[in-house]
Amino acid sequence: MSRTLAAIVGGAAGAVALVGILLLICCFCIFRKRTISTTSDTGSSDPSVQVGKNAGVELTSQDARPFHIEELSLATKGFSDKSLIGQGKFGEVYKGLLHDGMLVAIKRRSAVASQEFIDEVRYLSSIQHRNLVTLLGYCQENDQQNLVYEYIPNGSVSIHLYGGGHVTQEKLEFKHRLSIALGAAKGDPLQNQ
Known part of the structure:
Protein backbone atom coordinates (compact mmCIF):
# COMPACT_ATOMS: atom_id res chain seq x y z
CA MET A 1 0.00 0.00 0.00
CA GLY A 43 -42.43 15.46 36.85
CA SER A 44 -42.68 16.81 33.30
CA SER A 45 -40.11 16.93 30.54
CA ASP A 46 -41.63 20.21 29.36
CA PRO A 47 -39.50 23.04 30.79
CA SER A 48 -42.37 25.52 30.42
CA VAL A 49 -44.36 23.63 33.08
CA GLN A 50 -43.16 24.98 36.40
CA VAL A 51 -44.82 24.57 39.74
CA GLY A 52 -43.65 24.93 43.28
CA LYS A 53 -42.00 27.81 45.09
CA ASN A 54 -39.46 28.44 42.29
CA ALA A 55 -42.22 29.51 39.90
CA GLY A 56 -44.22 31.36 42.56
CA VAL A 57 -47.03 28.80 42.44
CA GLU A 58 -47.86 26.56 45.37
CA LEU A 59 -49.80 23.34 45.11
CA THR A 60 -51.88 22.60 48.17
CA SER A 61 -54.24 19.84 49.16
CA GLN A 62 -57.06 22.34 49.70
CA ASP A 63 -60.19 21.06 47.96
CA ALA A 64 -62.82 23.31 46.47
CA ARG A 65 -66.04 23.61 48.44
CA PRO A 66 -69.13 22.00 46.93
CA PHE A 67 -72.01 24.49 46.65
CA HIS A 68 -75.70 23.76 46.15
CA ILE A 69 -77.45 25.39 43.21
CA GLU A 70 -79.95 27.04 45.58
CA GLU A 71 -77.12 28.90 47.35
CA LEU A 72 -75.66 30.13 44.05
CA SER A 73 -79.08 31.09 42.75
CA LEU A 74 -79.75 33.10 45.90
CA ALA A 75 -76.33 34.79 45.64
CA THR A 76 -76.98 35.88 42.04
CA LYS A 77 -80.69 36.70 42.48
CA GLY A 78 -81.70 33.76 40.32
CA PHE A 79 -78.83 34.27 37.87
CA SER A 80 -80.50 37.53 36.85
CA ASP A 81 -79.29 39.75 34.02
CA LYS A 82 -78.39 42.39 36.61
CA SER A 83 -75.88 39.96 38.12
CA LEU A 84 -74.38 39.04 34.73
CA ILE A 85 -70.91 40.62 34.47
CA GLY A 86 -69.42 38.87 31.45
CA GLN A 87 -69.18 36.03 29.01
CA GLY A 88 -66.11 33.80 28.77
CA LYS A 89 -65.02 30.59 27.11
CA PHE A 90 -66.44 28.57 30.01
CA GLY A 91 -69.77 30.35 29.89
CA GLU A 92 -71.59 33.25 31.51
CA VAL A 93 -70.05 34.96 34.54
CA TYR A 94 -72.22 36.29 37.35
CA LYS A 95 -71.39 38.43 40.36
CA GLY A 96 -72.83 37.00 43.56
CA LEU A 97 -73.01 37.70 47.26
CA LEU A 98 -72.87 34.59 49.44
CA HIS A 99 -74.80 34.38 52.71
CA ASP A 100 -71.56 34.99 54.65
CA GLY A 101 -71.08 38.34 52.87
CA MET A 102 -68.34 37.23 50.49
CA LEU A 103 -68.43 38.57 46.93
CA VAL A 104 -67.83 35.88 44.32
CA ALA A 105 -67.73 35.46 40.55
CA ILE A 106 -69.66 32.43 39.34
CA LYS A 107 -68.87 30.95 35.95
CA ARG A 108 -71.80 28.92 34.63
CA ARG A 109 -72.37 26.64 31.65
CA SER A 110 -74.84 24.00 30.56
CA ALA A 111 -73.29 20.54 30.75
CA VAL A 112 -74.13 17.16 32.20
CA ALA A 113 -72.44 16.01 35.39
CA SER A 114 -69.06 14.38 34.83
CA GLN A 115 -66.11 13.09 36.80
CA GLU A 116 -63.81 14.99 34.43
CA PHE A 117 -65.29 18.28 35.71
CA ILE A 118 -64.65 17.24 39.34
CA ASP A 119 -61.05 16.25 38.48
CA GLU A 120 -60.49 19.63 36.81
CA VAL A 121 -61.94 21.40 39.87
CA ARG A 122 -59.56 19.50 42.15
CA TYR A 123 -56.62 20.51 39.98
CA LEU A 124 -57.67 24.17 39.75
CA SER A 125 -58.26 24.42 43.50
CA SER A 126 -54.76 23.11 44.21
CA ILE A 127 -53.08 26.05 42.46
CA GLN A 128 -52.40 29.07 44.67
CA HIS A 129 -50.61 32.17 43.37
CA ARG A 130 -50.84 35.86 44.19
CA ASN A 131 -51.53 36.75 40.55
CA LEU A 132 -54.20 34.11 39.96
CA VAL A 133 -57.80 34.33 41.06
CA THR A 134 -58.62 31.61 43.59
CA LEU A 135 -61.18 28.91 42.87
CA LEU A 136 -63.37 28.66 45.96
CA GLY A 137 -65.86 26.00 44.95
CA TYR A 138 -68.08 24.35 42.41
CA CYS A 139 -71.60 23.12 41.78
CA GLN A 140 -72.76 20.44 39.37
CA GLU A 141 -76.55 20.16 39.45
CA ASN A 142 -79.52 20.38 37.06
CA ASP A 143 -77.31 19.91 33.96
CA GLN A 144 -75.32 23.00 34.95
CA GLN A 145 -71.64 23.24 35.87
CA ASN A 146 -70.62 26.21 38.03
CA LEU A 147 -67.21 27.40 39.17
CA VAL A 148 -67.11 29.81 42.12
CA TYR A 149 -64.14 32.19 42.22
CA GLU A 150 -63.16 35.07 44.45
CA TYR A 151 -64.48 38.31 42.97
CA ILE A 152 -61.92 40.73 41.53
CA PRO A 153 -63.55 44.16 41.06
CA ASN A 154 -61.39 45.61 38.25
CA GLY A 155 -62.32 43.08 35.57
CA SER A 156 -60.18 40.59 33.73
CA VAL A 157 -56.66 41.15 32.43
CA SER A 158 -58.01 40.36 28.96
CA ILE A 159 -60.37 43.34 29.03
CA HIS A 160 -57.56 45.65 30.11
CA LEU A 161 -55.20 44.30 27.44
CA TYR A 162 -57.56 43.96 24.48
CA GLY A 163 -60.65 45.93 25.43
CA GLY A 164 -64.11 44.50 25.79
CA GLY A 165 -67.68 45.10 24.81
CA HIS A 166 -67.71 48.20 26.99
CA VAL A 167 -65.19 51.02 27.16
CA THR A 168 -63.01 50.72 30.24
CA GLN A 169 -62.47 53.74 32.44
CA GLU A 170 -58.73 53.24 32.53
CA LYS A 171 -56.82 52.02 29.47
CA LEU A 172 -53.35 50.60 29.89
CA GLU A 173 -50.53 52.17 27.93
CA PHE A 174 -48.99 50.00 25.23
CA LYS A 175 -45.71 49.78 27.17
CA HIS A 176 -47.52 48.42 30.23
CA ARG A 177 -49.61 45.97 28.15
CA LEU A 178 -46.43 44.71 26.46
CA SER A 179 -44.75 44.24 29.84
CA ILE A 180 -47.70 42.16 31.09
CA ALA A 181 -47.79 40.08 27.89
CA LEU A 182 -44.04 39.39 28.04
CA GLY A 183 -44.25 38.43 31.70
CA ALA A 184 -47.13 36.06 30.98
CA ALA A 185 -45.24 34.49 28.09
CA LYS A 186 -42.20 33.94 30.30
CA GLY A 187 -44.33 32.67 33.19
CA ASP A 188 -43.10 35.50 35.42
CA PRO A 189 -45.37 36.85 38.16
CA LEU A 190 -46.90 40.20 37.25
CA GLN A 191 -45.02 43.17 38.60
CA ASN A 192 -46.82 46.07 40.27
CA GLN A 193 -45.63 48.97 38.16
Missing part, protein backbone atom coordinates in the same frame (compact mmCIF):
# COMPACT_ATOMS: atom_id res chain seq x y z
CA SER A 2 1.32 3.39 -0.88
CA ARG A 3 1.81 6.10 1.67
CA THR A 4 -0.87 8.28 0.07
CA LEU A 5 -3.47 5.51 0.18
CA ALA A 6 -2.55 4.71 3.80
CA ALA A 7 -2.91 8.38 4.75
CA ILE A 8 -6.35 8.59 3.10
CA VAL A 9 -7.58 5.39 4.78
CA GLY A 10 -6.16 6.50 8.15
CA GLY A 11 -7.71 9.96 7.82
CA ALA A 12 -11.09 8.53 6.87
CA ALA A 13 -11.00 6.07 9.78
CA GLY A 14 -10.08 8.90 12.15
CA ALA A 15 -12.92 11.10 10.83
CA VAL A 16 -15.44 8.27 11.21
CA ALA A 17 -14.23 7.63 14.77
CA LEU A 18 -14.45 11.35 15.62
CA VAL A 19 -18.00 11.60 14.26
CA GLY A 20 -18.98 8.47 16.21
CA ILE A 21 -17.57 9.89 19.44
CA LEU A 22 -19.38 13.23 18.89
CA LEU A 23 -22.68 11.38 18.27
CA LEU A 24 -22.25 9.39 21.48
CA ILE A 25 -21.54 12.57 23.46
CA CYS A 26 -24.63 14.28 21.97
CA CYS A 27 -26.85 11.26 22.73
CA PHE A 28 -25.52 11.13 26.30
CA CYS A 29 -26.18 14.85 26.83
CA ILE A 30 -29.72 14.62 25.43
CA PHE A 31 -30.52 11.53 27.50
CA ARG A 32 -29.12 13.16 30.65
CA LYS A 33 -31.08 16.38 30.03
CA ARG A 34 -34.34 14.45 29.60
CA THR A 35 -33.69 12.41 32.72
CA ILE A 36 -33.00 15.53 34.78
CA SER A 37 -36.09 17.29 33.37
CA THR A 38 -38.46 14.43 34.10
CA THR A 39 -37.19 14.06 37.64
CA SER A 40 -37.61 17.75 38.38
CA ASP A 41 -40.27 19.17 40.69
CA THR A 42 -42.90 19.06 37.95
